Structure formats: C-alpha cells, structure tokens
Amino acid sequence: MPLKLFYNDMSPPVRAVLLTAKAINLEFDLREIDIANKEQLAPEFMEINPQHTIPTLVDEDFVIWDSHAIAGYLVSKYSEDDSLYPKEPRKRALVDQRLHFDSGILFPRVQNLVYPIITFNDKEISREKLSAINESYKFMDKFLENSTFLAGESLTIADFCCVSTISTATIIIPVSVERYPNLSKWYQLLKNLPYYEEANGVGLNKLDALVESKLGRPCHEDCMCNLAK
Ligand SMILES: N[C@@H](CCC(=O)N[C@@H](CS)C(=O)NCC(=O)O)C(=O)O
Structure with missing residues (x-):
C-alpha cells in the first residue's frame, strides 16, 4: 500500500x-x-x-x-543506509539536537514572522520578530563554522528540516553573505541538490507569491532594511 x-x-x-x-x-x-x-x-x-x-x-x-x-x-x-539519520549515538544526538533546534526555535520564529501576514493580513513586522530571525541565522552560522552540513560532513535530515524553514524566512529576510558566510554557503549547497527545486522550491515560490500579495509589495532586502531600522 x-x-x-x-x-x-x-x-x-x-x-x-x-x-x-x-x-x-x-x-x-x-x-x-x-x-x-x-x-x-x-x-x-x-x-x-x-x-x-x-x-x-x-x-x-x-x-x-x-x-x-x-x-x-x-x-x-x-532508506538503504543510515547516512541521513545515523544510528551511531553521538552522530544521532547531534542530528537530533539540530532537529529540536528547528522544531523549538527556528520554525516557531519563522511561523511567527509569516503566519500573521498570510492569516491576519498584518503589514508591519516588528523589530523583535526580525531580530529573532537574525539571531537564528547567527546560531546557524556558528553551527556551520567547522562543518559542511548542520550535523557534520554528511547531509542529514537536520539539513532538510532547517533548509525548508530558513528558505521560508528568506522570503522576508535574505541571508546576508557578509553577516552569515557559513550559513550562506550551506544554503547554496542545499539549493544545488538535484531534487531541491521540486521538493522545496515550488512550494516556497507559492508562499512567496502569497506573502507578496498580502503585503501589497515585493518582499526584498531594501524594504526589510527599512522595517528593521
Ligand atoms: N512541528 C510540526 C509543525 C507542523 C505545523 O505547525 N504545520 C502547520 C502548517 S506549516 C499546520 O498544520 N497548521 C495547521 C494547524 O495547526 O491547524 C512539524 O514539524 O510537523
């Protein structure tokens, strides 16, 4: 079945x-x-x-x-092997920590940013919400300081869970290469996966269009700079 x-x-x-x-x-x-x-x-x-x-x-x-x-x-x-969710206790613990980071910190902050726009037609985004996202970018940039992927040198489900959330946040706040070089590099790596566009890009574009229509203007870096001031 x-x-x-x-x-x-x-x-x-x-x-x-x-x-x-x-x-x-x-x-x-x-x-x-x-x-x-x-x-x-x-x-x-x-x-x-x-x-x-x-x-x-x-x-x-x-x-x-x-x-x-x-x-x-x-x-x-x-899966044929456990590389995306390793069984080895320390590797798994690291993946789990990143998954809990997404679940408990990243996703709620991004939801708090986007949900009021699409549900309640909010037009303003508070400084608190923007700074919570920037702090999350900072956390991830640090996680990625010494590793290619979020839980080491191999791609895991932690990368999938976090990239779907981060890409959603970028509708409002693009990831600055200058401020978050490690996060930017990782995001590009994930975007280069052969199945990224079909699995994440298509739905993300739909959400992007919805957010744009609700805000009544494009969500781009300049407009966010103005909001963040
Ligand atoms: N922690 C959950 C979050 C799931 C979630 O909140 N999904 C939203 C859509 S993004 C939803 O189903 N909302 C409808 C509702 O809660 O009634 C997960 O990772 O699956």
Whole structure:
C-alpha cells in the first residue's frame, strides 16, 4: 500500500518531508490540505491527527505526524543506509539536537514572522520578530563554522528540516553573505541538490507569491532594511 501524505507544499515542515522522500526515492500518495480553508479541522482529518497539523503520514495502519518524526521514520524504515539519520549515538544526538533546534526555535520564529501576514493580513513586522530571525541565522552560522552540513560532513535530515524553514524566512529576510558566510554557503549547497527545486522550491515560490500579495509589495532586502531600522 502506498505511503499517504497529508500535505500542502507551502508548509515548511511538509517541504522537509518532501526533501527527505526525494533523497531516498520514495513516492507518496499525496492528499492536499488547504489550511486557508481550514480543511485540517475536518472531522475525517481530525480523526487521523487530532493535533490537525501537516505533514501527517499514513503508512498502512501506522500514523505519524511532525516533520522531524516523519523524516526520521522514513529514513529508518525505507532508506538503504543510515547516512541521513545515523544510528551511531553521538552522530544521532547531534542530528537530533539540530532537529529540536528547528522544531523549538527556528520554525516557531519563522511561523511567527509569516503566519500573521498570510492569516491576519498584518503589514508591519516588528523589530523583535526580525531580530529573532537574525539571531537564528547567527546560531546557524556558528553551527556551520567547522562543518559542511548542520550535523557534520554528511547531509542529514537536520539539513532538510532547517533548509525548508530558513528558505521560508528568506522570503522576508535574505541571508546576508557578509553577516552569515557559513550559513550562506550551506544554503547554496542545499539549493544545488538535484531534487531541491521540486521538493522545496515550488512550494516556497507559492508562499512567496502569497506573502507578496498580502503585503501589497515585493518582499526584498531594501524594504526589510527599512522595517528593521
Ligand atoms: N512541528 C510540526 C509543525 C507542523 C505545523 O505547525 N504545520 C502547520 C502548517 S506549516 C499546520 O498544520 N497548521 C495547521 C494547524 O495547526 O491547524 C512539524 O514539524 O510537523
């Protein structure tokens, strides 16, 4: 039976799962959930995931949600090797730390930045929100000071989870090469993956267009500089 994924590719956590699946050649039976129309609150979906979040994966009689948990599950169950989610305790601990960083720090900050624009038509972005994103960029730049990827020299699911979130933040605040050289280099490396555009770029562009239409102007570096002052 095919793996069923409840998704919407504008969602960063969904895109992390799409990147993971592409990396290990997995296909999904995709079921779109329109968050703008509150389809996640439909009783049929709430029956599957009472927390009503996407992504949600159904693998036969097994249901799991949260992108980080799904990505780890997919690699553990379906990948030919463990390189994307190493079993060796210290390597795994480092990947897990980065996953928790995304889940507990990065994603909530990016959600706080973008969600009010697309849901409540907010036009202003507070200095606090911008500085929280810049602090997150600074954290990641430091994580990447001595390693090519977020958890060492190999690509892992931590890179997928963080790049889908970071790329979403760049809609509003581009990553400055001068201020965050390590983060910029890593972001470019991820963007060069052969499946990046299909798995992350397409949904990101849709979200970018939505944010732009809500703000009523393009989101570019200059306008953010003005907001950040
Ligand atoms: N930590 C979760 C976050 C999932 C999440 O918040 N997804 C949003 C879309 S980006 C959602 O489903 N929102 C609908 C809702 O909460 O009702 C994950 O990584 O999967």
